[in-house]
Amino acid sequence: MDRPVEERIQRQRTYRRLWQIGLALIVVVAGIWGLRKMLGGKVDQDRLRVAVAETGPISNTLSAMGEVIPAYEQVVTSPIQADIREVLIEVGRQVEPGDPILLLDKSFFLLNFDKQKQELDLQENRIDKLRFALAKDQFDLEIKDSIKALEIYSLEAAVESAKRLKQIGGGTDEGVDEAVLRLKIARLEKKQLENDLLIRRQSTSTEVKELEIQANIQRNSIQEMEEKLKRAEVVASRPGVLTWANENIGSTVSEGETLARIADLGSYKVTGTLSDVYAERISPGQAVNIRLSEAETISGRITNIRPTVENNLISFDIQLDEPDHAALRPNMRVELFIITATKPQVIRVANGPAFKGRNEQALFVMRNGVAEKRMVRIGLANSDYVELENNIAAGETIVISDMSRYEHMDKVDVR
Structure with missing residues (x-):
């Protein structure tokens, strides 16, 4: 039967094994560090990008994208529903005021126009007929009222006669009462006729006015159609270049639908888009640099910021200081740099991969063939320059290549 290994011997073996593992790790780490030290202590000068620190102005900017569009563009819309019969001018051609662009088939609209005019004639005829009918009714009521007045006059005379006959004994109380009753009835009937005549006069005016209003509405509709x-x-x-036209011959366009676009290609503006995260950092009047190419940049100012957000982007318009610049083209994509802060005189250096966006970082400064590491505080920055707030003087040469692999070293030999 095997004898169990003593606990003390087991512990010694465990310690020895741990010691061997730790020693191996130390050797590996030391080897890696030594190899990195041996290989990283030197760098070829051809692999480095350097720039000389200088004194000058700097601006902090937000990067955005923009599109060049004509400063003025006339959108020609269809005033009626019609069919496109013919396109008279090719897209891209220069046009002058009065030049015809499209020919529309207006036959259906003209039929409707004639129908509206005929309906207006009928409406005016109805007004005349109503006036005649109302005049006749009014005349009849006036005649009846006059007849009733004569009847009352006759009944008043009959009442007086009945009273005289009663006084001389030739009549009775019943005869007088009957004559008085007929007179009262006649007076009430005349009052009713007078009221009917007044109402008829008022209703005549109202009915005619209502029809005249309807006729005026139709008349205005006809004028609008004209x-x-x-x-x-x-x-x-106005003069310009035809940039787009609806060339679908035979297709029907609705009222208000776009038929053509005419642009003034002698003057441009820029529409830009920016992430809505930066919405609070831009405002109308803010200066903007517009990069047309690597060698060409022009300036402008934000004139309008649209209140809506689409796809997490805000849109804005830029008025250019040189709207007629020769390099501008319609629908041209450009880079925008919105200036959020400016300093007139600072130590600055060209931007490059060395800058990581930190407030303070290590930079390597060239001196006698050696790149020396310095901790530098970073200020304003844009796509062209970075402000160096301390530890760098104007005229010193800065390595602007990515030097992350050498950050553990204070100096690097440059061959």
């Missing part, structure tokens, strides 16, 4: 017919001649209202 104006639309005039505008149905699709022509340019």
Whole structure:
């Protein structure tokens, strides 16, 4: 039967094994550090990008994208529902005021226009007929009222006669009462006729006025249709270039639908988009640099910020200081740099991969073939320059390449 290993011997073996593992780890780490030290202590000069620190102004900017569009664009819409019969000018051609662009088939609209005019004639005829009918009714009531007045006059005379006959014994009380009753009835009937005549006069005026209002509405509708017919001649209202036209011959366009676009290609503006995260950092009047190419940048200012957010982007318009710049083209995509802060005189250096966006970081400064590490506080920055707030003087050469692999070293030999 095997004898159990003593606990003390087991513990010694465990300690020895742990010691061997720890020693191996130390050797490996030391080897890696030594190899990194041996390989990382030197760098080829051709692999480095350097820039000289200088004194000058700097601006902090937000990057955005923009599109160049004509400063003025006339949108020609269809004033009526019609069919496109012919396109008279090709897209891209210069147009002058009065030049016809499209030819519309207005036959259906003209039929409706004629129908409206005929309905207006019928409405005016109904008004005349109503006036005649109301005049006749009013005349009849006036005649009846006059007849009733004569009847009352006759009944008043009959009452007086009945009273005289009673006084001389030739009549009775019943005869007088009957004559008085007929007179009262006649007076009430005349009052009723007078009231009917007054109401008829008022209703006559109201009925005619109602029909006249309806006729005026129809008359205004016809005038509006006449104006639309005039505008149905699709022509340019100012000089420019035809940038788009609806060339679907035979298709039906609705009222208000776009038919053509005419742009003034001698003057431009820029529409920009920016993440809504930065919405509070831009405002109208803010200066913007517009990069047209690597060698060409122009300036402008934000004139309008749209209140809506689409796809987490806000949109804004930029008025250019040089709206007629020769490099501008319609629908051209450009880079925008919105200036949020500016300093007139600082130590600055060209931006590069060395800058990681931290407030303070290590930079390597060239001196006698050696790149020396310095901790530098970073200020304003944009796509072109970075402000160096301390530890760097104007005229010193800064390594702007990515030096992350050498950050553990104070100096690096440059061959």
